[in-house]
Amino acid sequence: MSSPQRSSRRSERSRRAILDAARELVVELGYAKVSIEAIATRAGVGKQTIYRWWPSKGAVVFEAVRALSENTDGELALPDTGDLEADLKLVLRATAAEFADPAFDALIRGLTTEVAHDPELAAAYAEHTARLEEAKRQRLRSGQRAGQLSPDADLDVALELLYAPLFHRWLLRTGPLTADYADTLVEAVLRAFPPPASVTAS
Amino acid sequence: MSSPQRSSRRSERSRRAILDAARELVVELGYAKVSIEAIATRAGVGKQTIYRWWPSKGAVVFEAVRALSENTDGELALPDTGDLEADLKLVLRATAAEFADPAFDALIRGLTTEVAHDPELAAAYAEHTARLEEAKRQRLRSGQRAGQLSPDADLDVALELLYAPLFHRWLLRTGPLTADYADTLVEAVLRAFPPPASVTAS
Amino acid sequence: MSSPQRSSRRSERSRRAILDAARELVVELGYAKVSIEAIATRAGVGKQTIYRWWPSKGAVVFEAVRALSENTDGELALPDTGDLEADLKLVLRATAAEFADPAFDALIRGLTTEVAHDPELAAAYAEHTARLEEAKRQRLRSGQRAGQLSPDADLDVALELLYAPLFHRWLLRTGPLTADYADTLVEAVLRAFPPPASVTAS
Amino acid sequence: MSSPQRSSRRSERSRRAILDAARELVVELGYAKVSIEAIATRAGVGKQTIYRWWPSKGAVVFEAVRALSENTDGELALPDTGDLEADLKLVLRATAAEFADPAFDALIRGLTTEVAHDPELAAAYAEHTARLEEAKRQRLRSGQRAGQLSPDADLDVALELLYAPLFHRWLLRTGPLTADYADTLVEAVLRAFPPPASVTAS
DNA sequence: TGTTAACCGAGACGGTACGTCACGTCTTCGA
DNA sequence: TCGAAGACGTGACGTACCGTCTCGGTTAACA
Structure with a gap:
């Protein structure tokens, strides 16, 4: 348009x-x-x-x-099967796989370090990732509504807890980016923001 | 010697x-x-x-x-007052404050992006941080013994969950590095790795 | 053009x-x-x-x-008064004077030693001096026609006999470059290539 | 000694x-x-x-x-068969041959250009060649005594006329250093300094 | 005959210049 | 009239040598 x-x-x-x-x-x-x-x-x-x-x-x-x-443009909604843990694992595993792709690695590594030094570029980058971030927040909100995540959880912090460890391992190569690792992160974050004990669970 | x-x-x-x-x-x-x-x-x-x-x-x-x-060389033991949460908050707040220092920022930002591109330098950097990492692990282990952290917790993952979000916010300037933020991270990670319910807690 | x-x-x-x-x-x-x-x-x-x-x-x-x-470009004809000996002395004295000029000395000395080591540069130098060489040969030929120089004389050798001693003294500083020396060289070379005994000289 | x-x-x-x-x-x-x-x-x-x-x-x-x-040290006397022209041709041909030897060329070319730029080195070089120069002068004097060379000849100039053209051709590579060329130079110089017409030649 | 000082190899040092690469700007010329 | 082509001043690269300066380790004269 x-x-x-x-x-x-x-x-x-x-x-x-x-x-x-x-x-x-x-x-x-x-x-x-x-x-x-x-x-x-x-x-x-x-x-x-x-x-x-x-x-x-x-x-x-x-x-x-x-x-x-921009090819995969319009559809920015993350999967929402109703199972937050499964959906998050899917997304985080995909992210880990992306980081493992040499072509993607070369592109995004250089870009990342440039962003780290150039605030103007950082702003453009932030704008670019804003929609994706919002989609992720939406999925977490959906999980909150489904009683799978604490309604008090700070969603930005939750997202950082999910993504930043992966990013850190990748950027500094301090550990393997396996599917297991992705799962571990998702499980830890869900434990960190547990839903209130359900009344119907008796 | x-x-x-x-x-x-x-x-x-x-x-x-x-x-x-x-x-x-x-x-x-x-x-x-x-x-x-x-x-x-x-x-x-x-x-x-x-x-x-x-x-x-x-x-x-x-x-x-x-x-x-290397001036602050020998003593690498982290504070251990017996209160894991308080001790971790102290350390993470100090880390956040360090990142906020412009001189430290300039030095460590350039170094970090270089490390991201040069595996050989990365190895040297890893060696340099190894002792500090081990000291952090020790503090967590001490917390496990004191019943303040899950004995099953993967300590490396726990450390990454504590440090990586701070690092990510700092490197890409995606949010403020406040003491509150440090506290929030510590609390979330402790919730993610809770000690077993104590029998004596009645 | x-x-x-x-x-x-x-x-x-x-x-x-x-x-x-x-x-x-x-x-x-x-x-x-x-x-x-x-x-x-x-x-x-x-x-x-x-x-x-x-x-x-x-x-x-x-x-x-x-x-x-290149300023003194077009006119490359040497003086031709009809008196070969006088004309050659004029030219050789001028050459000796040129060598004595410190600015010219510095320029041409460095250039000469470079030419001695770099055949490619030597080719360019040869091309540059070709026209002057030809002009000198012309003057000798004119002298031959005037019966002031042996018609059998190898003009290249004659030119070398005139110029090389001057060059040698200058380059290695083995003697003074006086007008007298220039005259001496001209006289010797003319004696070396004498015209045939004139029939009209009786 | x-x-x-x-x-x-x-x-x-x-x-x-x-x-x-x-x-x-x-x-x-x-x-x-x-x-x-x-x-x-x-x-x-x-x-x-x-x-x-x-x-x-x-x-x-x-x-x-x-x-x-210094191996060929003591004997610095040039050949003196009584035939000046033959002896000079022998010497000049030998000189031309020396210049044609690649090893000698490399050594002496570099040394020559250095001498051209460094007066102190030039002095040492002059001292080194002095004995050889004197030997050459001696041979010419001997030729004068034998009535094969003008008694008025300036021997230094005569030597320069013999050697400099060879040197010039070699240094600037402006022509071939053949035995013929050496002979031509000797003949020209002897013509330039002819002995007085012998009274006994009638 | 043992001492000792000069000489030795090795090579680090502060420098200068090399010849190359890329920067970001500016100019020319052809489509 | 735009854009490819690429020359321009600038500045940094990483290397080669310069000539000076320690280092220890021989080594040969003399005490």
Whole structure:
């Protein structure tokens, strides 16, 4: 509806070539070894065409990553089978699997460290992940309504407890990202925010 | 007795000057804008003297950071007042405060992102943090013995659940690092690994 | 019409600044102590701009020297008063005087030793001196026609006999480069290639 | 009688190793690419041992070259068969042949350009060649006495006329150094300084 | 014959310059 | 008239050597 507006003059062909080249090069060489010049050369584009539309290498790679996830765009609802524990395990296992994919790793690792240093890029990144975060919160709220999670739970904290350990292990490579580990995290967090003892349980 | 061995020929004066210069420059300019040349110039040292002893900028900054913490060397035991919750809150609040210190932030942020990209540096970093990790585990074990933590708790996972959310908020600046937040994390993790119901609690 | 063609993109301003800086620095410091970096700095130019267009310091200095002599470009005819001996003495005395000029000495000495080591540069140098060599041969030929030089004389050898001793004295500083010395050489070479005894001389 | 005196402490073994290494490296790599460090390494010697005894790379190579010619030491008399022209041709042909030897070329070319830039080295070089020069002058004097050369000839100029063209061709590679060329030079110089018409020649 | 000082190898040191790479800006030219 | 092509000034890279300066370990003169 709105986003592909951009400038009327802008060459869509060049834009795609740049994003593709950026993504490929990051996967091939790792984020740090990719230069704007290399992206321009690979894309068959002048350097100025990159500088005209993006402020930094991080911004290009960020958009390249976002372009990937825009295919799976509309449907951001997480699975809701009624079993919160099962659903969360599914999601967290999927996240762990994503981190294990070398191509995804190269892209997202470079982007993450860039985000850690560049507040402006961090803002764009936050905006990008906001919808996904909200979807996760929704699933937790649904679990609260179903009596599977404490109604007092701070959902942001709960999400951080689920995601941050995975992220930490991945970023610093301090441990394996197995399905078991994902399950362990989900179980621990659910224990941390237990629903009130049910009256009907007698 | 052992660690200050190094090479007999090495100039301790130059080594200190380099580490000091590196630390100062990272705090002043931020990790990314510090160059080996600038470190060498500030330290009054030839570039080769840096390249001779360190493989990368990351390694220099890493050692500069380590040199800082080597003052508080021997005593790595965490507080153990008998109250696990209070002790953990103390430690986690201190960690949060550390992250809030701009000088520490600049140093450790650059180092962290470097560690994320350089497995060799990661290994050195892991070795450096191993003792602290073990001290934390010891405190949890002590809590288990005191009946304040589940004897079945996976202590590594417990530690990750305590530390990783703090780390994640700090690195990506996704939320404030308050004492309250530290307390919240401690409470959640203790709930996640509750001791068995005591018979004497009647 | 042709020579200032070069690349359409090339900055003439930078080119001139580089050649001027090179010439000045060689005269000030001597060829050996001049560095590409110093030329670039003096010229207010990036090092890459030098490396882009010249393969070596020698090539830069060579072009700087050539640029000097391109002012006195078109007229390469040597004096031809009809008196070969007088004309040659004039030329050789001028050459000796040139060698005695400190600025010329510094430039040409460095260039000469570079030419001695770099065959590629030597080729460029040979091409540059070819026209002057030909002009000298022409003057000798004119002398032969005038009956002032043996018609059988190998003109290249004659030129070498005139020029090489001067060059040798200059390069290795084995003797003074006086006008008398120039005259002595001319007289000796003319004796070495005497015209046939004139029939009209009786 | 005197030269192997040196310092009592000096290691003759190191001295020889350094001169040999220097000579080998110049032949292998060319003068310009040889460094003091490489000589020290090849010789299995500390850098300081070189700097202790020689002021410059040029001085080392100079002594290496001199050490070569010290084998053929005592006998510096040139051939004197009574036929000046034949004797000079022999000598000049030998000189041309020497220049054509690649090992000699590499050594002497580097040394020559160094001499051209370093007056102190030039003095040492001049001293070294003085005896040979004198021997050449002696042969010319002998030729004068034998009525094969003008008694008024300036012998230094005559020698320069013989040697300089060869040297010039060799240094700048402007022509072939053939036996014919050597002969041509000798003949020309003898024509330039003819003996007085003999009264007995009628 | 034992002492001791110069010389030795080794190589770290503060430096300078190398030649290359990439930065981000600016200019030219062809489609 | 836009964009590819790429030259420009800048600055950092990591390497090679410079000439100086310790280090211990021989080693040879002399006490």
